Amino acid sequence: MQLIYTPKSHYARKDRILIDALGLEVELVDAGNVAEQDPAIFAHNPLMKVPTLIDGEQVVYESDHIAAYLVRQFDPQDRFAVLTTDPDQLNLRAVMNGVMAAEVELVMAERTGIDTRQYDRFEKFRTTVQQGLQWLEQQVDGLSSQPTYNGFHLVCLWDHLVLYDMFDLPSGQLSQRVAELSSLPYVANSVPVD
Numbered sequence: 001m002q003l004i005y006t007p008k009s010h011y012a013r014k015d016r017i018l019i020d021a022l023g024l025e026v027e028l029v030d031a032g033n034v035a036e037q038d039p040a041i042f043a044h045n046p047l048m049k050v051p052t053l054i055d056g057e058q059v060v061y062e063s064d065h066i067a068a069y070l071v072r073q074f075d076p077q078d079r080f081a082v083l084t085t086d087p088d089q090l091n092l093r094a095v096m097n098g099v100m101a102a103e104v105e106l107v108m109a110e111r112t113g114i115d116t117r118q119y120d121r122f123e124k125f126r127t128t129v130q131q132g133l134q135w136l137e138q139q140v141d142g143l144s145s146q147p148t149y150n151g152f153h154l155v156c157l158w159d160h161l162v163l164y165d166m167f168d169l170p171s172g173q174l175s176q177r178v179a180e181l182s183s184l185p186y187v188a189n190s191v192p193v194d
């Protein structure tokens with residue numbers, strides 16, 4: 001199997017942590033600059049985003065779908081609760097994905113030369129990140145200090161925000177949760193660096 005990714009992608013990192021936690025053999029293929037518009041570098045994902053998983057003839061798009069695909073094949077016990085149907089856990093996942101998406105819009109806009117401060121649309125993305133973080137801080141009890149896929153998700157979101165340094169991060173229990181989970185070798189292994 002191959003995972004098309006970039007070393008800094010927080011979405012791809014969710015899958016990389018899960019892959020390492022499950023001890024799976026997956027070759028990492030760096031897509032390079034994800035601002036490019038060449039579907040070939042994204043394994044012909046028409047959305048031109050990473051991650052994409054290639055498993056023989058099967059390709060899988062979307063980080064959470066990739067995680068579910070891997071767990072269905074290789075971890076029938078679902079040790080990290082990837083396949084949870086609990087609405088509160090799914091809300092946490094939705095908000096974390098939303099915060100990550102809003103931050104990516106800001107990062108990609110600035111990378112392609114847009115002055116995001118000039119547009120209300122980008123202000124909304126900033127507010128989305130800030131409100132999302134506040135909401136997550138209030139819901140921290142739902143994020144276990146035991147390893148779960150939602151916990152991995154939180155670490156990926158957090159470390160990416162640290163890397164791009166566009167936002168002040170809350171200093172409460174959420175940061176403690178990140179620190180606890182970051183001590184796991186298979187989480188620490190993929191911390192993004194400049």
Ligand SMILES: N[C@@H](CCC(=O)N[C@@H](CS)C(=O)NCC(=O)O)C(=O)O
Pocket residue numbers: 008009010011012034035048049050051061062063064104108
């Ligand atoms: N919902 C997708 C989001 C993937 C995504 O936005 N990936 C970013 C990198 S972290 C990307 O490739 N962006 C390229 C672009 O937006 O042009 C997932 O969960 O896999």
